[in-house]
Amino acid sequence: MLAKSTEYAIRALVYVQLKNWEGKRPGVVEIAREIEAPEAFSAKILQTLTRHQLLDSAKGRGGGFFFNDEQTELSLYKIIHVMEGDGCFHRCGFGLKSCNNENPCPLHEQYKVVRDSFYDIVRKETIQSLSEKIKKGEAVLKRSIT
Amino acid sequence: MLAKSTEYAIRALVYVQLKNWEGKRPGVVEIAREIEAPEAFSAKILQTLTRHQLLDSAKGRGGGFFFNDEQTELSLYKIIHVMEGDGCFHRCGFGLKSCNNENPCPLHEQYKVVRDSFYDIVRKETIQSLSEKIKKGEAVLKRSIT
DNA sequence: TTATAAAAGGACAGCAGGGTCCTTTTATGA
DNA sequence: TCATAAAAGGACCCTGCTGTCCTTTTATAA
Ligand code: FES
Ligand code: FES
Numbered sequence: 001m002l003a004k005s006t007e008y009a010i011r012a013l014v015y016v017q018l019k020n021w022e023g024k025r026p027g028v029v030e031i032a033r034e035i036e037a038p039e040a041f042s043a044k045i046l047q048t049l050t051r052h053q054l055l056d057s058a059k060g061r062g063g064g065f066f067f068n069d070e071q072t073e074l075s076l077y078k079i080i081h082v083m084e085g086d087g088c089f090h091r092c093g094f095g096l097k098s099c100n101n102e103n104p105c106p107l108h109e110q111y112k113v114v115r116d117s118f119y120d121i122v123r124k125e126t127i128q129s130l131s132e133k134i135k136k137g138e139a140v141l142k143r144s145i146t
Numbered sequence: 147m148l149a150k151s152t153e154y155a156i157r158a159l160v161y162v163q164l165k166n167w168e169g170k171r172p173g174v175v176e177i178a179r180e181i182e183a184p185e186a187f188s189a190k191i192l193q194t195l196t197r198h199q200l201l202d203s204a205k206g207r208g209g210g211f212f213f214n215d216e217q218t219e220l221s222l223y224k225i226i227h228v229m230e231g232d233g234c235f236h237r238c239g240f241g242l243k244s245c246n247n248e249n250p251c252p253l254h255e256q257y258k259v260v261r262d263s264f265y266d267i268v269r270k271e272t273i274q275s276l277s278e279k280i281k282k283g284e285a286v287l288k289r290s291i292t
Numbered sequence: 293t294t295a296t297a298a299a300a301g302g303a304c305a306g307c308a309g310g311g312t313c314c315t316t317t318t319a320t321g322a
Numbered sequence: 323t324c325a326t327a328a329a330a331g332g333a334c335c336c337t338g339c340t341g342t343c344c345t346t347t348t349a350t351a352a
Contacts (some may be wrong), residue, residue, distance in 0.1 A: 001147070001234065001237075001239055001261075002239065002241075003339075003340095004241070004339080004340065005339075005340075007240060007241030008241065010240065010241075011240065011241060014252070027297090027298065027299080028298085028299075029298095038340085038341060038342080039342090040341065040342050040343070041340065041341050041342080043299080043300085044301095044340095044341080044342095046299085047299080047300060047301075050299085050300090051300090057298095057299060057300090058298080058299080058348095058349080059297095059298060059299045059300075059347070059348045059349055060296090060297065060298055060299080060347090060348050060349025060350055061296065061297040061298060061348095061349060061350040061351065062297080062298080062349080062350060062351085063297075063298045063299060063348085063349070063350090064298075064299085065299090088147065091147075093147055093148065094153060094156065094157065095148075095150070095153030095154065095156075095157060096286075096288065096289055097289055098289065100289070103286055103289060104284075104285050104286070105285055105286060105287075106160070106275075106276035106277075106279040106280055106284075106285035106287075107267075107271065107276065108285065110267045110271065111267070113263065114260050114263045114264045114267065115147075117259065117260045117263065118260045121253075121256045121257070121260065125253070125256065129252075130252035130253065131252075133252040134252055138250075138252075139250050139251055139252035139254065140242075140249055140250070140251060141251075141252075142242065143242055143243055143244065143246070143249060149309075149310090150309080150310065151309075151310070173327090173328065173329080174328085174329075175328095184310085184311060184312080185312090186311065186312050186313070187310070187311050187312080189329080189330085190310095190311085190312095190331095192329085193329075193330060193331075196329085196330090197330090203328095203329060203330090204318095204319080204328085204329080205317075205318045205319055205327090205328060205329045205330075206317095206318050206319025206320055206326090206327065206328055206329080207318095207319060207320040207321065207326065207327045207328060208319080208320060208321085208327080208328080209318085209319070209320090209327075209328045209329065210328080210329085211329090
């Protein structure tokens with residue numbers, strides 16, 4: 001469904017948010033370890049996120065990644081958009097060049113429903129809402145026990 | 147969502163079904179042209195489908211592709227399974243190594259719903275049900291007008 | 293002011309999916 | 323029986339996503 005890099009991005013951002021709530025600014029090495037993603041690749045992804053200003057970073061000793069205080073809610077949609085574009089929310093599930101209500105493919109009616117549901121989820125859910133669940137112990141960031 | 151090759155496969159099979167209903171057995175060249183897919187690649191895909199017996203073929207002059215009369219309904223699920231496996235119906239949308247009700251990721255509850263809806267669709271819809279819609283003029287196999 | 297810790301950035305390596313091409317096999321009808 | 327039409331199959335190429343490595347920049351603490 002989502003690209004690997006997008007999944008890493010979301011997990012990384014959730015970890016950063018959790019740490020920020022503890023008053024800490026994690027670095028690449030720590031983040032990569034905790035979200036179980038390759039270190040160098042995580043660095044690339046975090047770079048992309050900061051370049052697009054979904055995240056802030058501080059260089060030098062004592063630096064790390066953190067959320068700007070102004071940006072309180074970061075939707076999954078924004079992350080997906082930056083990491084892989086939003087084509088998957090518009091494309092035809094049957095592979096036609098465009099998705100079109102007037103000239104539908106035979107999957108259109110059914111497919112549209114699930115595509116739109118997924119769209120609603122990623123518009124509504126945010127790094128903060130996901131992090132809340134983990135903080136409350138309702139969900140996990142990684143599988144402790146297989 | 148689906149791999150390109152899976153989309154080609156579904157479109158190809160729908161075209162074969164429509165032609166079969168007219169008493170004809172289309173060949174690779176014709177199929178590829180009509181579903182707007184690369185010829186050589188379509189050949190590979192049709193080969194895969196016949197090897198897994200989702201489709202029959204006849205070699206030699208006057209040959210082509212057709213459905214065995216015994217097999218009256220072919221679900222999209224079976225095609226997906228053959229073309230790319232069914233991992234996407236089980237995987238965690240958040241990227242965890244497994245999807246697990248007891249130890250859910252923060253997206254689990256919402257994601258499961260859309261994943262299962264899609265699963266239901268591809269279990270229920272068949273090459274025949276899709277072809278019916280096209281035959282009745284309720285849907286199209288390719289975009290005639292942009 | 294200097295050693296050090298950290299992110300940023302560029303170059304490149306590996307691999308799977310998508311796609312092509314050419315040869316071989318098989319059947320038909322002239 | 324033989325030329326031809328068609329699918330089957332194998333070898334290969336290309337691109338984009340995944341991932342690594344090494345250098346450069348920047349900030350801090352000693
Ligand atoms: S036309 Fe195919 S999903 Fe809308
Ligand atoms: S655990 Fe992530 S979707 Fe089920």
